[in-house]
Amino acid sequence: MSKTVLVTGGTGFIGNCFCKLLLTERPDWNVINVDVCTYAANIHTIDEELKNERYKFYKVDIRDREAIFDIFEKECPNIVVNFAAESHVDRSIFDPESFLNTNIIGTSVLMDACRKFGIERFHQVSTDEVYGDLPLDRPDLFFTEETPLHTSSPYSTSKASADLLVLSYFRTYNLPVTISRCSNNYGPYQFPEKLIPLMISKALKDEPLPVYGEGLNVRDWLYVEDHCRGILAILEKGRVGEIYNLGGHNERNNLYIVKRILKELNKPESLITHVADRHGHDQRYAIDPHKANVELNWDPTTTFEEGIVKTINWYLSSYGQNWLEECLKTTEEWMKKNYNNRK
Ligand code: NAD
Ligand code: TYD
Numbered sequence: 001m002s003k004t005v006l007v008t009g010g011t012g013f014i015g016n017c018f019c020k021l022l023l024t025e026r027p028d029w030n031v032i033n034v035d036v037c038t039y040a041a042n043i044h045t046i047d048e049e050l051k052n053e054r055y056k057f058y059k060v061d062i063r064d065r066e067a068i069f070d071i072f073e074k075e076c077p078n079i080v081v082n083f084a085a086e087s088h089v090d091r092s093i094f095d096p097e098s099f100l101n102t103n104i105i106g107t108s109v110l111m112d113a114c115r116k117f118g119i120e121r122f123h124q125v126s127t128d129e130v131y132g133d134l135p136l137d138r139p140d141l142f143f144t145e146e147t148p149l150h151t152s153s154p155y156s157t158s159k160a161s162a163d164l165l166v167l168s169y170f171r172t173y174n175l176p177v178t179i180s181r182c183s184n185n186y187g188p189y190q191f192p193e194k195l196i197p198l199m200i201s202k203a204l205k206d207e208p209l210p211v212y213g214e215g216l217n218v219r220d221w222l223y224v225e226d227h228c229r230g231i232l233a234i235l236e237k238g239r240v241g242e243i244y245n246l247g248g249h250n251e252r253n254n255l256y257i258v259k260r261i262l263k264e265l266n267k268p269e270s271l272i273t274h275v276a277d278r279h280g281h282d283q284r285y286a287i288d289p290h291k292a293n294v295e296l297n298w299d300p301t302t303t304f305e306e307g308i309v310k311t312i313n314w315y316l317s318s319y320g321q322n323w324l325e326e327c328l329k330t331t332e333e334w335m336k337k338n339y340n341n342r343k
C-alpha cells in the first residue's frame with residue numbers, strides 16, 4: 001500500500017541512505033525530506049534523489065513550528081522518521097546548546113505536528129550512546145534495551161532526553177512511537193569529521209591521523225545500509241512504544257580501524273599521531289541486538305571487511321570530486337579548533 005514517509009535529516013549521512021532504500025525497495029512509497037542543511041549536509045548528497053518524482057525536498061528547520069505544521073498539512077505523511085540532529089560528540093563539547101535545541105526541541109515540534117495531523121508512526125532514530133559506556137575489561141557486558149540511561153556527553157544527553165520525550169508522548173498522548181538505538185555507522189557519504197571518513201581523507205592527503213589517547217576505545221561498527229534496513233523493519237514489524245537496539249556484534253578499537261584503513265590505502269603507520277584524549281571519552285559501546293533479531297528477523301548482512309573496503313573505495317572515487325572537497329573545506333575551521341591544541 002502506498003505510504004508517504006517524512007524523513008527529517010535526509011540530506012545527512014544515514015537519512016539519505018534511508019531515503020535511497022525506501023525509493024528502491026518500496027516502489028509505491030513517497031519520500032519527503034525535511035532538512036535545514038547544516039554544515040554537516042552537502043546538497044550533492046541528494047543529487048540522484050532530486051531526480052525522482054516520488055521524492056520531495058523541503059529546506060526547513062525542524063524547530064520551525066509553523067513551517068513544519070505547513071508541511072504536514074500539505075503532505076499528510078503516514079510515517080515520520082526523525083534523523084535530523086546535531087550528531088558529533090566533539091562539537092557538542094564546544095557548543096552544547098545547539099544540540100539541546102535541535103535534538104530535543106526539534107523532536108517535540110515534530111511530535112506536536114504528528115499529534116495535530118495524525119500519524120501511523122513516529123520513529124525516533126537514537127543512539128547506543130544514551131547508555132553511557134562499558135568498561136574495556138568486561139567483554140561479557142552488552143547494552144540491552146533495559147540498560148539504564150547514563151550519558152557522558154552533551155550529545156548523548158540530548159539524544160537521551162529526546163528518547164524520554166518520545167516515550168512520554170506515547171504514554172501521555174498515545175502517539176504511536178518507536179525508537180531505535182544504533183551503534184556507530186560507517187559507509188559512503190559520511191561527513192569527514194567522524195572517525196572513519198576523517199582517517200580515510202587524512203590518509204589520502206598523507207596528513208597525520210589524529211588518534212585520541214591510546215586509541216584503545218572500542219566501538220561496535222555497523223554498515224549504514226544495515227542500520228537503515230533495521231529501521232524499515234521496525235516500521236513494518238515493530239511494536240509501538242518499543243525500543244529496539246541495532247548493532248552488529250562487530251567491536252573494534254580505534255587503532256585497529258586506523259591501521260586497517262592505512263593498510264588498504266597502502267600508507268605507512270607512521271602517519272598515526274596520538275593526540276590528547278576527548279573529555280569524558282566513552283570507553284566501549286557494545287549492543288546486544290537480540291530483540292531486533294528475534295522480533296523483526298533483523299540481522300546485519302555486511303561484514304566489516306566488506307563494508308570497510310566498500311567505504312574506502314567510495315572515498316577513493318570521491319577524492320578530488322566536489323562532494324568530498326566541499327565537505328573538507330567546510331571542516332577546515334573545525335579542524336583548527338578541535339585539533340590544534342591537542343598534543
Ligand atoms: P549527520 O550529521 O550526517 O546528518 C544530520 C542531518 O540533520 C544533516 O543533514 C543536517 O543538516 C540535519 N539537521 C540538523 N539539524 C537540523 C534541524 N534543526 N532541522 C532540520 N535538519 C537538521 O548525522 P547522521 O550520522 O546521518 O545521523 C543521523 C541520526 O542518526 C542522528 O539522529 C544521530 O543521532 C543518529 N545516529 C547516528 C549514528 C552514527 O554513527 N552516525 C549512530 C547512531 C545514531
Ligand atoms: P566518532 O566517529 O566521533 O564517533 P563517536 O564518538 O560518536 O563514537 O569517534 C569514534 C571513535 O574515534 C571515538 O572513540 C573517538 C575516536 N576519534 C579519534 O580517535 N580521532 C578523531 O579524530 C575522531 C573524530 C574520533
